[in-house]
Amino acid sequence: MTREVERVAAAIDAACLGKSVALVSSGDPGIYAMAGLALEMCEARRVAAVPSWTAANGDSDETGSLRVEVVPGIPALCAGAALLGAPLMHDFCAISLSDLLTPWEVIETRLDAAARADFVMVLYNPKSKKRHWQLEKARQIMMNHKPAQTPVGVVTGAMRSDQRIQVTTLEELHTAMVNMQSTVFIGNHSTRRYGDFLLTLRGYGEKYRL
Amino acid sequence: MTREVERVAAAIDAACLGKSVALVSSGDPGIYAMAGLALEMCEARRVAAVPSWTAANGDSDETGSLRVEVVPGIPALCAGAALLGAPLMHDFCAISLSDLLTPWEVIETRLDAAARADFVMVLYNPKSKKRHWQLEKARQIMMNHKPAQTPVGVVTGAMRSDQRIQVTTLEELHTAMVNMQSTVFIGNHSTRRYGDFLLTLRGYGEKYRL
Incomplete structure (x- = not known):
């Protein structure tokens, strides 16, 4: 690192x-x-x-x-999504909350735009020892547009021996354990919990009458 | 399929x-x-x-x-990005242009929001035999917010024997060969061509004075 x-x-x-x-x-x-x-x-x-x-x-x-040659690998958004079940079944965006190289105003604009347009959202670099307030600010922006009960997943150290998976809601996100190794997944309007999984619908249900 | x-x-x-x-x-x-x-x-x-x-x-x-257990793999957005160089170095979104299970109005709203907020954009399902107009409509929406010379990459059949990589611009995207196997990458304001690569800056350049 x-x-x-x-x-x-x-x-x-x-x-x-x-x-x-x-x-x-x-x-x-x-x-x-x-x-x-x-x-x-x-x-x-x-x-x-x-x-x-x-x-x-x-x-x-x-x-x-x-x-x-760039050899692709499994990014945190794929590893985390796999552990959570199926949160990325529909349009999503990845936003880094690190304002070390990007002005915070740009990050806020993207958070707001993505939440308004009902994207599933994957937050990279949500928190570090030096950056402690950005995630809570992001949560507040999303609360302006997404329901408080929107399912949220936090995956920390995915696929490592000390991996930790937390499933919560947007309202309760501030109580989750989040650190530099965490990736945060915020659902869209159709994301729901199914047991310990997060599931975002593609629309098959309506079409095929499961 | x-x-x-x-x-x-x-x-x-x-x-x-x-x-x-x-x-x-x-x-x-x-x-x-x-x-x-x-x-x-x-x-x-x-x-x-x-x-x-x-x-x-x-x-x-x-x-x-x-x-x-969901076992993660290499999605088209990673395979395509690897072939193009480094287009996904900053915040990006994935949007499917298929309106079979999603109303086109929702897709348009997302294209507009993502282009306004300067996301790098990855378009899935850009075209098929039955869906021939959606990509051109998406291009027009993006032209409202992104410069005509914004670099664009089209990767078709990534990592297969018949893979095809095309690098063009938003203005010229309509002349590219695009089909069901294609994924389309649209740059943000900092994306540029470097030889045959697409490169989106993270900001290291400013910080480290390369």
């Missing part, structure tokens, strides 16, 4: 010397993660990088360019 | 007879896919289903309930 810039720099240096280099990241490197920093730093260093699928089509690295 | 209800019914029937059953689905079963239908049908049949993590904590199936 630290020294990302140094690690990417070392990887690019080695790759430019002709080495095959793997840059390892947890979750999916393409969701709020290191794929972007790697490409940004290639660009900043004026490295000619080409996607591996381009290279496979004949544009090989004989030109001196770096072939870059 | 068909007979989902019949397949889920057969799986539940077998599980209720005590069999261990795997219901197989492409991509991630938790993103617009079969995890929801499976749980909806368990609920409709008044089957007591418990998450496998609950069972592991001591509430085993000795009570006669079904233990259900």
Whole structure:
């Protein structure tokens, strides 16, 4: 979780010397993660990088360019959704509550827009030692548009030995244990609890009369 | 892609007879896919289903309930993002353009809200033989809020032998080849092209002066 810039720099240096280099990241490197920093730093260093699928089509690295392949993984939104059951069966959005690199006003605008338009919402980086008030502010914004009883799931340390799954409501979210390892799922109008699961309807029920 | 209800019914029937059953689905079963239908049908049949993590904590199936585990996979939004480089480095939303189970007015409201709030947007089910006008309508809505030169990626058949990756702009999206197997990625204000990649900035550049 630290020294990302140094690690990417070392990887690019080695790759430019002709080495095959793997840059390892947890979750999916393409969701709020290191794929972007790697490409940004290639660009900043004026490295000619080409996607591996381009290279496979004949544009090989004989030109001196770096072939870059991003290997997808399981992001926290998929791991958490799987543990909760099926909250992401309909349109959803992912919003990071970290205002370290994004102005809080932008984050508020997105929270408000997504709640008004009845998206299922996945909140990344909900809380840390230094950022303690953002989640409660987000909850208040969502309470303006979503019912207090909207089901909410909090998944912490998904798929790790100390994983913790909490199912609550928007009204009670402030009582849940949330930390840096948590991802928070807020339902849409059709999300409901089924036992310990969160279930968002796609509409099959109406169509097929289950 | 068909007979989902019949397949889920057969799986539940077998599980209720005590069999261990795997219901197989492409991509991630938790993103617009079969995890929801499976749980909806368990609920409709008044089957007591418990998450496998609950069972592991001591509430085993000795009570006669079904233990259900959703195994996450790589959804099209991750596979496509990986092929495009790093389009999902900041807040994004997934919207299905299929109006078979969702009123088009709801879809339009979400497209408009997400474009206004500068989300990166991932469009599922952009087009099929029967649904040919929705993508162009979505493009027009986004053109009201995003610049015409906003980078757009279209990934069709990701990770399959006939995969196709197209990088274009919002203005030119209507000229791209799009079908049922396609996922469409629309950038936010910071998304740019870097060679054949799409790159959405997180802000590292400003902070670390790359």
